Amino acid sequence: MHEISYRGEIRLTRYLDESGAPLGDMPDWACGEQPWVHYYQQMVLARQFDTKAISLQRTGQLGTYASLLGAEAIDVVCASRMQTEDVLVPYYRNHAMQMIRGTPIARLLQYWGGDERGSSAPEMQHDLPNAVPIATQCLHACGVATALKLRQQHQAVLTVIGDGGTSKGDFMEALNVAGAWQLPVVFVINNNQWAISVPRSKQCIAPTLAQKALGAGIRGEQVDGNDAIALHDVVGQALERARAGKGPTLIEALSYRLSDHTTADDATRYRSADELKAAWARDPVARLRHWLHQQGHWDEAREQAWQAETKQLIEAAVADYLALPAQPVDDLYDHLYAECPPTLAVQREQARAKQARHEQGGSGHE
């Protein structure tokens, strides 16, 4: 004899179609100029930053870099919906979020330029630095949320993870504890359809990733991650619920990784040009521009002016980056512990001598 003991569902939110046309009557809050023009401008900035970073990498001025191409709407809207006192726990692809939350662009480049000081900017406040080990950031986000909750600060934590990352235990343990403790945390999956060369379909047989929330007993939903208006709605409400003590949310934002995985990757090895071309038709930046044009909030002149302004801003930041002084060798030793232990201090001496040797052009490594 059977009875039903649980029913759950996942909804998907979208407002604009691929061309930027509304899918139905738009709500009132969507119809003004702001925040959409602001979002658009930030998305353009993000894309210009990305292009620049890749070209710096290609010319040997930056290390391996993870492009955000295709995730501009997710990054910009998430960061913009956060309050200053909310805490961001990013993964390695959230450059625009970090920029919007105050990290100087030169510092972002410094990080990708292989210099730890890129994560030391005071503007980052209590935000966490990039997490490279997949999915670990989700548990950190829960820890930060626990701290906020215990201290009765009514703020939210937002963390981002890729589609591949949702297969890792950390992610699922994080959803579970977020539910059990009703933590003020918003998990955003940037489902860009690929984990390096592994397609979304190989990670999980479930039709949505958002339904991983159901097992943890928390709210899960899908949103079109190329649709800034839908993101604004869904992310805003999730953050609001978190701040109000109404518990966590898992948001699966459907996007597409328009770039290689990183500058060290070559996606043509494993995915078709056709698929990529189809994905460009859903480009979040073009979509919002079309909507703004249709609404009369944006035109070619403003476009050109903003592109130029952004370009200048990025160039100035790159100049700042390239002018940053080299890191003192002592930094490698002085920040490991609150105080440098004696044995390490001896090694610091040796490192100073070695650096002097390197600088004198002594035979190095290779």
Add this chain to the structure above:
Amino acid sequence: MHEISYRGEIRLTRYLDESGAPLGDMPDWACGEQPWVHYYQQMVLARQFDTKAISLQRTGQLGTYASLLGAEAIDVVCASRMQTEDVLVPYYRNHAMQMIRGTPIARLLQYWGGDERGSSAPEMQHDLPNAVPIATQCLHACGVATALKLRQQHQAVLTVIGDGGTSKGDFMEALNVAGAWQLPVVFVINNNQWAISVPRSKQCIAPTLAQKALGAGIRGEQVDGNDAIALHDVVGQALERARAGKGPTLIEALSYRLSDHTTADDATRYRSADELKAAWARDPVARLRHWLHQQGHWDEAREQAWQAETKQLIEAAVADYLALPAQPVDDLYDHLYAECPPTLAVQREQARAKQARHEQGGSGHE
């Protein structure tokens, strides 16, 4: 604008109420004498084994022991529904399953008596030994299932985990890969409501644990774990599906840990006598006995005869156990690698000398 992109549900199967009375019209397959009498007999045996093991522990003849009190129906039905060539990947509370699958009782005691040879019985075939690190067995089960699938053997793997274990990443990673690869594996949660002192409600806010299957895109269902008939139905079908290549199932069997966590635990510290008393009213052994009595398949005389027979069987096994020869010291060295490496061989010599010293009553440790 919202649309529903996923709907899922969990069903609960029960046939008997707490008193062993049918909850409705019973299906035909439930009405004969077998396999129910056989199940009942095995459940009695399991309970007698358990009582004996605890008393051996209390008298210093066994180490810390994890009682199966309250899980008799789960263990007996699962093992009985398995075919010999299916593979069992147990946790530490599946003594009856192991017994039914052929491990001699003396060997089970040997394991709990702190002797590795307890897991070496040839009757165990390719079944895995007890897994003590929580939830790890679920991934092993997936590995075994992968081997079966790659070799195109149409057999199933069955693994068991506790309610607490469902919070650990291994479990969720296992569900996910079982779904992605459509592995022939059945996951059984023995939801006995407690993980040592932590109640089910603190592990997860979701109303069922079975719904953890939904995020992995696999079938999940609940079953009354004190109802042998319901278990027979649900477990049998899941194993059948697995063998037929129709994918994995997660079964949440609702039970209650009627004992302390282990002999090293004292549950009165953290749970109420009332709760325990209420749980005894749902005792799986009594329930099946009542049903058998009602159906005319069992009576007091058979009960007494079987209790006596079982007692003898257990006593004989205990005698076997107590007569097992001590483990040669070489065993500690000879089974680590396929061949004992030279440094370890030197240490083996030292150990032999030490054992000789211990046997001569030389001052040992403490």
Add this chain to the structure above:
Amino acid sequence: MNDNAITLLEAVNLALARAMADDPDVVLLGEDIGTNGGVFRATAGLQERFGERRVIDTPLAETMIAGLSVGMATQGMRPVAEIQFMGFIFPAFEHLVAHAARMRARTRGRLSCPMVLRAPFGGGIHAPEHHSESTEALLAHIPGLRVVIPSSPARAYGLLLAAIRCDDPVIFLEPKRIYRASKTLIEDNGQALPLDTCFTLREGSDITLISWGAMISETLDAADRLAAEGVSCEVIDVATLNPIDHATLVASVSKTGRCVIIHEAPRHGGMGAEIAATLGEQARAALLAPPCRVTGHDTLMPYYRNEQLYLPDTDDIVTAVKATMEYVE
């Protein structure tokens, strides 16, 4: 009450209570630490006293326990997490190695990770598989972690307080075999002990015995027996395995010229190797015999029937000391 003689286990409890009373940012989390007070009772009474918000029973997931602690610590809280047995610490490794140990260096001091991870470790209590291992060497090899092991009630109290107040992540390993081995009068005065020094438990002139954790008991027993035979042993409790205080060890061995290092963990790649190697480098001139290691063997800690065969005992130490004393080049 506070000045009663207490066990190492009770000293842990006392230090936790003290630290919580002193600092509202100290929060305990782990499996079964609340109502149950921990499977060894190390946190007994603390949830009653400090409430469910500060003594938190977590879901069963060690990765999560470590990851949450890292997150909390970045915000300036001082989580003290318990791993129920050291045998179950492995799921926590990624967060310990990749995050806890690196948060300060990674942000060049913008954030830090003042967390403590407590775990009972070692054999000798007749426990099931995985409940008796000593894998401190794995943690001590990780730059950025501090690894601390008390060997008496007083050091448990003082070192745990120091660990909790320390701005670095500390792994605090509790030798469960001596949890209740002896009682000492401890004044609950909130005084921490230093984390950057070994403790010389007994001075001696012929040979230095170096150990930590539960094996300190057998080491002291051996020193007693040897004293009766006219061998004067200096006994040092290393206590903090990383960053280690090599200076004290080198000074002692430079004085005695001989040493035996004792630990339960397997020999190959154990911390005894690091100490022996360093003494070889830094006390070479003084050494009259090679540093000798008395350790667990390079096989698994057996199930309980045979654990006494695995654990080094007083005889093993005495034998090694005598051989080292008799060594001639």
Add this chain to the structure above:
Amino acid sequence: MNDNAITLLEAVNLALARAMADDPDVVLLGEDIGTNGGVFRATAGLQERFGERRVIDTPLAETMIAGLSVGMATQGMRPVAEIQFMGFIFPAFEHLVAHAARMRARTRGRLSCPMVLRAPFGGGIHAPEHHSESTEALLAHIPGLRVVIPSSPARAYGLLLAAIRCDDPVIFLEPKRIYRASKTLIEDNGQALPLDTCFTLREGSDITLISWGAMISETLDAADRLAAEGVSCEVIDVATLNPIDHATLVASVSKTGRCVIIHEAPRHGGMGAEIAATLGEQARAALLAPPCRVTGHDTLMPYYRNEQLYLPDTDDIVTAVKATMEYVE
């Protein structure tokens, strides 16, 4: 084709192909090893050749990769799993330590765990954080695991074949800095190399240089430079760090009387300590100077700008050798 000169990376690929062709139970699994052929191309072409059932792209979960491998191996398959970078091996630890290393002993031989876990390791390729560490000491300390590190195309081929055929679990660490450093002619003859021996790469009489992995390059360079200055170096590639072949090391140092041990990993508790300690114990009489360690420092591998500062270089080795040669008691 098969007899072309190939790189270490290609030798790994060749050995994998050979093992798969020889034995249908050999199955590869890992992240991005299929269509993509691995982020370093170690498995390039293998999915095409052997199909998706034998070269399996897994979901992104290292715990799962290790746990699945254990399960498969208990049934007699020979899974060869890839961890994309050694920095991401930690989620696999519980399964390696608690299960892979123990399955045979736990069942007293009824089951075993013939799996291989491959991972590129070490610094020097200007990679992001966590992509450059050397934590071999953590694995080498675990009884029951074999830990193997090749340092040339020929040894990569022969040792990987041996690892796959071995009935024990083997951790096979690939020094990615020298993945493409040089090419050697390799005959694809299916011949394995022994896992129980060090390799003497160069004989010498004045001093023994002991290393493994990528640092073998700098070690050989140093030996060249020193030869020009009249110092005759014996160079030994340890190759298998557990169970280690101490005998070869002891014999060499007994002959030369001096040694320098070189590794990238942090010094404290690194495998250099084990070797130095053992030489101290077993070659004491022959030692004219203390075994010297040239290692990474006890801080984090820096981000790429500074990684050259962290990695030991040829100068460091030459300096250490000279100091050791000049040492007088």
